[in-house]
Amino acid sequence: MTSVNFRLGTLIWLSSLVVAQVDYSQYVNPFIGSEGPFPGLAFGGGDIFVGAALPFGVVKVGIDTYEQNVSFSTLNGGYTPQGRVTAISMMHESGTGGAPKYGIVPQMPLAGSLATVNVLDNTTYWQQRVGNDTANVGYYATKLESGVSVQLSASRHSGIMEYAFPAGDKHILVDLSHYLPSETGGSDVQFYVGGEMDLQPGGQIYTGYTTIGGGWSESAPMTVYFCGEFDHAPDQANAFSGRLTDPIARYHTWSDGPVPQATFGNLTETAGPLNNRVGALFTWSNASVSTIKSRVGISFISADKACAFKNSEIRSWNLNDTVQAAVSEWNQDVFSKIRVPTDSTQNRTNLILLYSSLYFMHLMPSDRTGENPLWPNIESYWDDFYTLWDIFRCTVSLYHLIQPTYYQGMIRALIDIWRWEGFMPDGRSGNYNGLVQGGSNADNVLADAYVKGLPGINWTAAYQAMLKDAEVVPYNTFSYTDFTASVKEGRGALYDWIPLGYVSSDRSTRAISRSVEYALNDFSLSQVARGVAPNDTQKYLARSAQWQNIWNANVTHKNFTGFLAPRLSNGTFNLTDYNPALCGGCEWQSITYEGTPFEYSFTIPHDMQTLIQFMGGSAEFERRLDYIFQPNTSEQNLGANGAGITTLMNIGNEPDFATPYEYNYVGKQYKSVMRARSLANQYFHNANYGVPGNSDAGALNSWLIWQMLGLYPVVTQPVYLIQSPWFPDINMTINGNATLRIMANGLDNANSYYVQSVTVNGRPWTQNWLSHGDVMVNGGTIVFQMGSQQTMWESGNVPPSPGHYTL
Template identity: 45%
Template sequence: MSTQGTRGGGNRFPGVVAAPFAMVKLGPDVESGTTDAYSGYLPDGRIFGFSMMHESGTGGAPKYGVVSQMPVVGDVQNPIANLSQLRAVPDEGGVGYYKSSLASGVTVHLAATEHAGLYSYSFPSNSSASIVVDVSHVLPSFRGLGWEQHYSGGSFSTFDDGHYEGSGIYNNGWNLSPDWTIYFCGKFNQQPSNSWTFNGNGTAFISHDSPSSTSGIARLGGVFTFAGTDLTSRVGVSFISSAKACHNLDAEITEDTELDILVENAKSQWNEQVFDKIQITSDNSTDVQLLYSSLYGMFLIPSNRTGENPEWSGTEPYYDDVFTLWDTHRCHSSLFHIVQPEAYEEFIRSLIDIWRHDGFMPDARSSNFNGRVQGGSNADNVLADAYVKGVRGAINWEDGFAAMQTDAEVVPANNFDPKAPDSSTKEGRGALPDWLQYGYITPRFSRAVSRAVEYSTNDFGLHQVAMGLGMADEANIYLNRSRNWRNHWNPLASSHNHTGFVVPRAANGSFIAQDPQQCGGCYWGDAYYEDNSWIYSMNAIHDVAELKKRIGGDERFVDRLNKLFDLNIFNAGNEPGFTSPFLYNFVSGEQWRSVNRSRYIGGLYGAGETGLPGNSDAGAMESNLLWQMIGLYPLTGQTTFLILSPWFESMTINLGDGKTLQVTTTGGDRYAAPYVQSLKVNGEDWDKAWVTWEDVFANGGTMEYVLGENQVHWATGDLPPSPAS
């Protein structure tokens, strides 16, 4: 079972995902009565259904858990009663496969394709077998924040041949989505001895003899009872129609398809598309498991919904379940590009196409609806990163830049989010009025300081693309705007013997007193989102030379980075601080300190259930580790990669078109002697603490490290670029 991150707040989905980005994510839904099951799974609690759609690794509130069925021993008297079951033993599974053994004696085996799922049931001998399909089934939230999902209606029909079709309508969830509809089509491998449909509320329901149809806002579904104890159920889903759901089912899982074949197909797809892309030499099985478990966790979402877009028709790819670019733009996007370049190009095209039809690119999106924006418009960073690294293909970059300019110039309509009613959290940059008027953001907007830092990096992304498109005037405008984080810099703000931090600023230009180590609740209504000024003051990664100057030079800069750890400010499970541990590379000879921090962070990970230091966040947490395994760290929107220290004696990354990056180490030991003694890049001696995309990725290359226990000041060459400085 791919257990990494399924306990301890990792929230990763352990069920069946038949291929990278598959639309169907089939697995158990567990309830404890007090704890949100963000991906449906909890290690403890009662399973109340097995559903076709889930997210992975997210926080906020659960999304999906729809198109569910629940096995029940014997006849079902009340289908809307609590039919949940404890597990007799812990669940099992692996790539493409999942198994639950319920206390009732029922064993459930699951496999899937990209748009359909296969349930194989074994019931206790000498019993009848019932399957309850509950259209109103949805993952609940117990946080009391108003982000819980709601079922708002549906339809359910049974037919003479024993199959059923229908749809469910749902709304809300973390992204505050209005009503959206999923269609389904289900077939069993034998005729039921009895079947009927129901609708009702509470403990009262109305039953209808089969074949029948029922619809409405009351809970509804169907009950199917079988004489045998071994049963298979096939289900297809679609966002278009129940006829399309039946088509998806029949095209992908036929009546004679065996579960083992689906499992093997899934393994083949994951091997070919992901696992085979990175090969290592290691005799440490734990390391191998950690590497490939992390790669697996990276590519569960977003969901490739090409051909399943109910909002508009067209020829462009369509990806949903972007959850969220605020989490993933720092290091996930850049590895997505390397491991899955074709899907990455499709993803970029999808972001732009969403702008064409919905008016804005998403910072987050699920159930075909943008939301929620936690900071900046970070699709701008993602597009800039792709552009400067030469991603072209079928991307219309003029439209791409126009989409970025919409973020930079158009104030999105306020969606009056109860947690931040000051401006839009649906899309775009809600605090843009202040950004354009003052060059900073006043406290009339929530998350003012953290948004200002992110808007600066977003504008730098526009500068990068404008430069490449030959738009000199626009490039200059956005380069200047990318420096606006400086307008929040109060040189007198002090904390722990350091002065100069980004702080709130009033409309009259005065700075507002703020302890840099405090951020109130660090949430939607506060000046900083999910971290404090110590972290956000270090986040202008396009302007580090200026940042060093304001902090007081190299020695003070190193000391400030040290204090992130000495004062226990840095949190490895929180994305705003992801890049900070490696900024030592901007000081001549201090690269060894980045290696130190990297080894500490790597030690917080594991291949087991508690192996993630925070939410997976759609693979952001896993990609953060994977870059450290490689021995590099990306600076989003730039071609720069900071050099760390690789984990393995040899790693080969398949870059496509016959190109590879080969990373080797000699001497040393990952923990006892991890420091770079010397480095050759493409056979040449290297004295810089950074490489570029062109150096090692554009055409492939080699990086040959000599490691040892001495903290050698080997990187004394040119510092990494600070393009806004």
């Protein structure tokens, strides 16, 4: 099936909303990014979660699907447009690439005779969907080919499911060994370790746990406790146990013989020393019961706590009550933080893009405060940073402004992970650090929060955590992903960075991109050191300039001179067949990650002054920027994360996020507006294929939000580049109780998006940038005068280069 609906049906619950309040949830399309460039397939799309969740919720209730064509398969969020449903499960990620994670604590409704069903082989019961899927904020519905209609909603640690069955026997299968499988196998597949199923007498309530490891983070096994309840007692309930098998792996290897049948009988089944698959089957034969509802709570601490969550969070069996509560929380905690006009004169598509983007950037990470099973629950605890490499550039800056309480909890959690485990994560899921795609980017997150004055943080401890990243080589995890160094945490190539002053291409992978990222990491340390350890400031400022050690002034390409280039550990550059517009696969074993050296040559935000000088001055810098936006300049096969992109500039990957805005550094703000607006219009749509690749935990969505606000943050600096607002009047609640108002006069037609002049708090503004203290602390008003003319309105200083340092 390929058809989807949002805001079509299930609208009855909206009647209880207070009329005077704007229900911004009506502008959320949960399907944006659910499909890629190939109609009906998720491959190359946003990998987003489609289902029910609260902001930063632990539970994300949705369907798990399986696409049989593994060459064009992606299962990361569970949902795929045409995949077969294998379960409805409680935990999912959203927007992530790589191998899937979670899809655990499941239920699967089955109808009629089970004569051909083997509960240990989901290929015998998986279901196509019929008709249209429907999703709204806090709500998801679909219909299976068996005739079962499914509705879902969620609270923070619990979910509610409603199944309407056709005539005949009704069954719900709970297979504790279920998880989202990797499409093609590998070292990062998930694996089942064991579990326990306990049925209370009568079978109406069941409890237990499941233990699952692996996934993209290559994590150690994680135990999740659950507590499920049905609104009607089943006529029959039996736990089962069966031999440890992987039905999906079997399906692809075509091994001989059927998957063995399970053994039924007891009220309690435990995996035992052989890691048996365990679960339960519930059956209702009473013809008077046609709809079965279920509430399920989960906990990382105990089944008793899971039951407490279920009972306290979802008190009513009316699914609409949970939906209404979810809509209310999203409106109050998220959507109302950015308020724009919603009258009939407004562009509805832009409203949907704005509020859908806010929705997706609040699905992850997960706030598990009070649910940390690894050490005492004293501090904030957050998981599913998947990954900081994706969100440090512009997502966390938005959290800082509109979610200061949540953001403070995230920062404290990162520090606490270092306190107990030794390193802050770059990626983390399943209560486990991993993987590190480039640098130690928690350093950038902390520095960004520090220079903008986030309160409630122990900055002495924060700096100690950053020092660990900067000075201690993490032990080598010998991951299949990269055998040369640790990819679990920290900076795996410090053995080069500290003595050589760069990451060498003969001893390390991703040598160019890691050199650039390590430089920004060290700039982050220099900024926090200014207030916490002043004697360290110059040391890390100098190290932040070490990207210059891999700049080769003699490399030429397409009539441009000077590029980042691979350098060997003996000090010589390896320029044999070197092309800065190519990177191999732009993957773990390449010289750069998710971008070419040509693109990474623009990623020095802390010292744009030196970068512009190295490229030949302002005019040559501008000419090179112009080039990367020209069609057919890409020489690299971009794969799924670049379908349809022919420019060197690839907005589908995070290293290029800030590049369109760099014209501000040469006094050509109108060109920044032109380039960024063109990218937004070309690649972001209110459609299933609505983002140019993985949304990466909302990173692409937050890029679009900043674009629509008319600002862009410079990471690790209290600086915002002025752009062009999309709405005539934007009111943002920042820092909890202050208001930032952004007004755009003259948005009369589709072409009047160029800035003619700016005032800040009533004063004429001649700089094309703002400092955090100007309007981001106590609020204020920015007024843009807009028009269709490309105007060089700015006459003040260009944005600063606080990391300016020449080696």
